[in-house]
Amino acid sequence: MxxxxxxxxxxxxxxxxxxxxxxxxxxxxxxxxxxxxxxxxxxxxxxxxxxxxxxxxxxxxxxxxxxxxxxxxxxxxxxxxxxxxxxxxxxxxxxxxxxxxxxxxxxxxxxxxxxxxxxxxxxxxxxxxxxxxxxxxxxxxxxxxxxxxxxxxxxxxxxxxxxxxxxxxxxxxxxxxxPYFPGGVKPVSIWVATDYHRAGPGGTGAAKCGGNYAASLLPQQEAYAHGCQQVMFLDAREGKFLEELGGMNLFVVRADGTIETPRLTGTILEGITRSSVIQLLEDDGKKVVERDITLAEITAGIDSGDIAEIFACGTAAVVTPVGRLASESFDVTVGTGDAGSVTMAIRERLTDVQYGRADDVYGWMHRVG
Known part of the structure; x- marks a missing residue:
């Protein structure tokens, strides 16, 4: 982009x-x-x-x-x-x-x-x-x-x-x-859909079309029923790799400071906020890795403490901390369950540019009035 x-x-x-x-x-x-x-x-x-x-x-x-x-x-x-x-x-x-x-x-x-x-x-x-x-x-x-x-x-x-x-x-x-989530920036709970998929290989997952969102509505209802605000989808081929939420991309912050996000495979929407976050993180000296990430390693990393933070990002919600992941087979708290320092720092960096509180060194802002 x-x-x-x-x-x-x-x-x-x-x-x-x-x-x-x-x-x-x-x-x-x-x-x-x-x-x-x-x-x-x-x-x-x-x-x-x-x-x-x-x-x-x-x-x-x-x-x-x-x-x-x-x-x-x-x-x-x-x-x-x-x-x-x-x-x-x-x-x-x-x-x-x-x-x-x-x-x-x-x-x-x-x-x-x-x-x-x-x-x-x-x-x-x-x-x-x-x-x-x-x-x-x-x-x-x-x-x-x-x-x-x-x-x-x-x-x-x-x-x-x-x-x-x-x-x-x-x-x-x-x-x-x-704000997309009323009440300010607070960690959200995520329901992991295991019986439903947002998009499949060769489909319309990388396009921003209503059908992809319609496919997310039933599992989103399931998320609400389990006390969660959002739903996470796994890949349709093997059902084990993280893809995205119903309308946001995902990032994982490791305890060593490395930050990972699912790579773009044609089934994930290429988020503009996602690419901006990657740019800002890398320019701040953070190591960002785009790769296939399994759900199993996420739950294991949360249990071991290797995963310190998870956050989601998108135009509507900007950057949102994830405090809990749950499904039919597990229910885990990410870190302390609070908004992490990396998450909140990158949120502040991005919104400072958007609201004119920081210099726009990237030429991202376009004046219209």
């Missing part, structure tokens, strides 16, 4: 203002009670692709329900992809994105895997800049808050044949959010 600067196509988006926008008082009330993904801004950006015409009809318009034909291909064959990224308000009031070009590139890798058209990076960035220009007042400024962006594309052609659709809709919606 790269962060190469590129031009934006924001000026090509026609703005059609919402005739009944949220009042300043109502918006302030919403921003004072932030939850994840339940409140949305006044507008959304959109485009459409047709096989014989390419991308067209770029616009920003009022956030509203979609009109969709019952035969729309997405409803029958799940041809859709999405991304997730955030707008951060810095102390001086300016607005910044974190590595948006990397999101745009991953969006296109997902599109290729789902037989969908690629979206030019300048249109991806343009849709964000055009929407933020209209709804920038929705970006909160409280601690650990941001404006969560959800770009997505789906097959909208009304056609029941099994083939790639000839019409696609792209939309971008935005939601002001606080």
């Amino acid at each position: 790269t962060d190469t600067a590129t031009t934006s196509n924001a000026g090509a988006f026609e703005v059609r203002p919402n005739p009944a926008p949220t009042s300043a008082a109502a918006r302030a009330e919403a921003l004072a009670d932030l939850r994840f993904g339940v409140q949305f801004t006044d507008h959304m950006a959109r485009m459409q692709w047709r096989k014989d015409e390419g991308w067209n009809d770029r616009r920003v318009e009022a956030y509203a329900p979609l009109q969709l034909d019952p035969a729309a291909a997405v409803l029958h064959y799940a041809q859709e992809i999405f991304e997730g990224l955030k707008v951060y308000r810095w102390e001086d009031g300016s607005l910044h994105l974190f590595r948006p070009v990397a999101n745009a590139e991953r969006f296109n890798r997902s599109a290729r895997r789902l037989a969908m058209p690629e979206l030019p990076v300048e249109d991806f960035l343009g849709s964000i800049e055009a929407l933020v220009a209209v709804d920038g007042e929705w970006v909160p400024g409280s601690e650990e808050s941001s404006l969560y962006l959800r770009p997505f594309m789906f097959a909208s052609e009304a056609f029941l044949g099994v083939r790639p659709a000839h019409v696609m809709d792209y939309l971008l919606i935005a939601s002001p959010v606080g």
